[in-house]
Amino acid sequence: MNSFTQAISPRHNDCLLLFLPISNFQQRMTYYSAFWWGFDLIVTDPNHLFRALKELRPTLLIAPPALYEALESRFDNLPPGKRWMAEMAADIALAIPIRSVRERIARFLFRSIYDALGGRMRFMVTGMAPIKRSTLSLCRRMQLPLFETYGLVEFGSVSLNLPGANRIGSVGHLLPGVRLEFASDGEIIVHRKDTQARSYFECAPGESERTFIGDNSVATGDIGRIDQDGYLYLVVRKKEIIITGGGEKVHPEAIEAELDACIEVARSVVFSSQESPTLIAVVLPKNPQGGAAVQERIQRFVNDINQRHRSMNVGQVVFTDQAFTCENGFLRPNLKLDRKRIAQHFQYTIVSNTAASKAHKWSA
């Protein structure tokens, strides 16, 4: 708690806004920080989040990427001419060496966004899920202080980008007191004198021992790398790595990013199955009612990807009209994909369809 809060240099007139359940460790930790350091705290129901931002004017905010992406959408939907002018002027302003002048120009150019955030924001943090690069870039353009962080409930905060030490795409430098090493497969192992947890409660046998590996060390389950300047980058969740029939390790997120680049794809999830020699992609088209024509175009796009990556062949595409949400269990409460559940659900669909098709053939 101390290392994270000290990193953001709290001031006596700071005001922190929290709107997520305090079962989330970062929310809880910063809740305590406000009491410990003596700055103001706004705790609001998510339904009143945007009113609280605008009217109560916090200076510190911790929120998932979805909130910042909502602001980006608002800017994106300005009339094209107005948007283009603001972007051009902001890019020119970036060259001005005096920060206060840059900020004043940005406040003028992006007034509606500054107003939506209350106009006093000095430090915004995001984590919990990957944030879009375009959102980070827009915030930089708008001179809005948005920084990515990395932490886990088993350990606490690990790293944070900061003003003057911020590299887009990374999760920042390690916080004071954190030591890090990489296992032979690239998994991030973190150490700290006092960790946040000692073991899991009521978990599967062996699960605690695999994570809490002794000597105040936690195996994070994330594969990462660190650059020469000490910035940490997250590559993929270890458990999500797919090992193909050919023994090749495939990062599903890398393939999903390629699939999601298709203008007709809203979201995709890739998984492997013992029943299938190739990878399976569950695809939610942007227009699920588009029928066979849309599906054929997406399939052609997938075929092109397969041509480029022979070793990671997506042999089967399952089209769905179900969005991946917390309500249907495809997203976890922390808004991350529950890949296991998605795979189980669609595996069942594939098996059922295959069985129906076989039965049909037999009856014919």
Add this chain to the structure above:
Amino acid sequence: MDTDSQFETKVLSLIVETVPRKFKKTAITGETHLQKELGLDSIAILAMVFRFEEVFKIDLGRINFQVNMGELRTVNDALKMSKEILEQAGSLRKG
């Protein structure tokens, strides 16, 4: 109060304002699904609701209106809820 079509146009423009870049080309009808077809997650819907409060000068907390996210599935649902909010606000003002 605005006529129905003016009101609907205003609400539709607030929906359009919230749609992420990737979904901008989606044609919007009454049956268009906010999440599946327009990519609006729960935070985007909250942003849209607050813009509605700003544009129509209504504070949902003051009129004690609870937004039920589960009922906000399609554009028609958003229009229906918007009308309900205005009616509730109107009846409170009269009262």
